[in-house]
Amino acid sequence: MQHILAASEKVFAQHGFQGATMTQLAAAAGLPKANLHYYFGTKERLYRTVLEGILTLWLDDATTWLVPERHPADGLAGYVRAKMAHSRLRPDASRIFAGELLHGAPHIMLYLGIELRRTVTDLARVIEGWSARGLMDPINPVHLLFNIWAMTQTYADFDVQIRAVLGKVSIDDVEFATATETVVALVLKGSGVRALEERKSA
Amino acid sequence: MQHILAASEKVFAQHGFQGATMTQLAAAAGLPKANLHYYFGTKERLYRTVLEGILTLWLDDATTWLVPERHPADGLAGYVRAKMAHSRLRPDASRIFAGELLHGAPHIMLYLGIELRRTVTDLARVIEGWSARGLMDPINPVHLLFNIWAMTQTYADFDVQIRAVLGKVSIDDVEFATATETVVALVLKGSGVRALEERKSA
């Protein structure tokens, strides 16, 4: 059952919801087609189950790292690194989510408008708090989040492009570390985060 | 003919290559299905034609703005603003490209590995030149480009998410201007671009 979901994640990531066929999904799971229908009923329900597994995983990083107690130099860097690690370890999850958004989020509109929106509002307040305390520039916090997501997830969603441009068959650890530090630098310096040593000065 | 391509761009952007049906495409163009087949032969050839139209448009911004003669404060800001404008005015083009990459770029691998790669190499040299002249930090130029693309294109590709989080039906000009300036700030400050007034100091 969990095995089916893992196999389906790969297939859905590569072909999308419409592109994936039940025959492919069944073959990937090593089961006859009718078996998937026994467990999940329809292709859409299988897809939704995969999607929901991803969503529950999705916001944990943020609520761990972006908290008022941390200094933004610590919180933002940690968050970016965590998201980059996710892009490296579970690229298929990111790709399914991306495909869903790309086609208008027909299956997760509610989640976006309610749960994600509420979480983002909370996170924005944390960032605004950091700005108010003079720990970083008064950057627009919501757009900062959009851009952090864009940068970190691009390494999962569009890694074909990255591999093609770099001329590498796969992105090795050194290259990925470079990518991570580039993103960290863009975020920290870009949002004017003061160094950890400095104290409030506002 | 051009009219068919414009209509197809919308449909492909919303449903993807697999998700779009010839019937949908024909309806969008206001023509019978057989007519599209008369002009383009197959669905794939129609898709490729749309895609190629996008690709030719895609790299012009870079080669206009990212040139050695400019100061990076001018070049990078101009490039980001141009890409953001593209995301605003032709989101469908960006979405088709994103979907193509997401599914492993089966139709444009060659373009990525050859033409795009060569262009990126050239652009990287320009950025390295700026760094060497002390006009900005010695940031990894290729990853800087990846991240600029990620940030600017996220406003086209994932605008459902952005609209849902912001709680807006559509992104208005003011909001988009905020987004643009946030990205410009992240890029310029993030890569340590010296202010235009300052002169070389290395």
Place this chain on the structure above:
DNA sequence: AACAAACCTGTCCGCTTGGTCAAGAAACTC
């Protein structure tokens, strides 16, 4: 051992899909 409940799967089915085709309508050519 008997029975029931849960699980598995080969085979079938209606429907949609991309694509074909023949025949007609328009537009050129001389």
Place this chain on the structure above:
DNA sequence: GAGTTTCTTGACCAAGCGGACAGGTTTGTT
């Protein structure tokens, strides 16, 4: 205005699709 090419289209088709289902197998219970 006859002939020829280009364009347009309704009707059709084989293939592949998601899904249904009946009958078999395994597992659990008493």
